[in-house]
Amino acid sequence: MPFSEKSINFLFENRVVDSKSWFTEHRADYESLVIQPMRELVTALEPTMLSIDPLLICDPKVGRSISRIYRDTRFSRDKSTFRDVMWCVFIRDKKLYEGLPGFWFEFSPKGFRYGCGYYQAGGESMEAMRSMIINDEPAFKAAQKAFKKQSVFRIEDTRYKRSRHPDQSEDKREWLDQKSLCFIADSEDFDLLFSDAFAGRLAKDFLLLKPMYEFMMSAEARVIKK
Numbered sequence: 640m641p642f643s644e645k646s647i648n649f650l651f652e653n654r655v656v657d658s659k660s661w662f663t664e665h666r667a668d669y670e671s672l673v674i675q676p677m678r679e680l681v682t683a684l685e686p687t688m689l690s691i692d693p694l695l696i697c698d699p700k701v702g703r704s705i706s707r708i709y710r711d712t713r714f715s716r717d718k719s720t721f722r723d724v725m726w727c728v729f730i731r732d733k734k735l736y737e738g739l740p741g742f743w744f745e746f747s748p749k750g751f752r753y754g755c756g757y758y759q760a761g762g763e764s765m766e767a768m769r770s771m772i773i774n775d776e777p778a779f780k781a782a783q784k785a786f787k788k789q790s791v792f793r794i795e796d797t798r799y800k801r802s803r804h805p806d807q808s809e810d811k812r813e814w815l816d817q818k819s820l821c822f823i824a825d826s827e828d829f830d831l832l833f834s835d836a837f838a839g840r841l842a843k844d845f846l847l848l849k850p851m852y853e854f855m856m857s858a859e860a861r862v863i864k865k
Contacts, residue, residue: 646672654723683838737761740855755848756821767858782854795821
């Protein structure tokens with residue numbers, strides 16, 4: 640079953656009420672309206688994701704490829720229990736901070752987002768990519784060509800205030816001056832989200848990102864070799 644308006648309504652109400660007892664009473668709704676569509680989406684995307692990288696984790700379980708609905712409040716001033724956004728991740732490992740790049744999708748009452756890249760890239764990873772960019776290496780040129788050819792994704796803007804590579808071309812600085820690297824698409828097209836065609840659309844768009852993912856993983860291979 641696809642996501643529906645009821646899925647969105649559940650996330651909104653659960654976040655507003657923010658009560659463990661309410662959530663327990665409505666857990667069947669959570670399972671049927673949120674988790675089951677997410678499981679089906681992960682399963683539907685698995686062949687595409689594994690065609691991109693056979694080592695990507697595609698496990699349709701909460702805590703694996705599917706996020707938990709409980710917030711981690713240990714280091715947050717916001718002590719609310721639940722979040723109103725759910726996501727799935729396709730990544731080789733589960734480490735997010737300064738981990739490997741991966742593919743992801745998330746939805747909330749505000750809309751949905753999806754893309755490929757780092758949650759937070761490590762310094763060595765970024766330096767390896769910058770070296771590849773400056774030297775016009777084939778993996779970067781393929782990624783840059785693929786990025787320019789498509790119109791679905793944008794580079795998430797994490798640029799430094801001042802360019803650290805003012806001698807490079809503007810096209811290269813768009814990549815070089817990022818603190819991290821992520822290619823992202825945003826949408827409020829709930830009709831698409833609620834349709835049976837959504838998984839196929841996501842799979843098609845994720846394939847557009849394969850050269851960008853391969854570029855990032857080429858940089859990671861250099862970091863690992865060190």
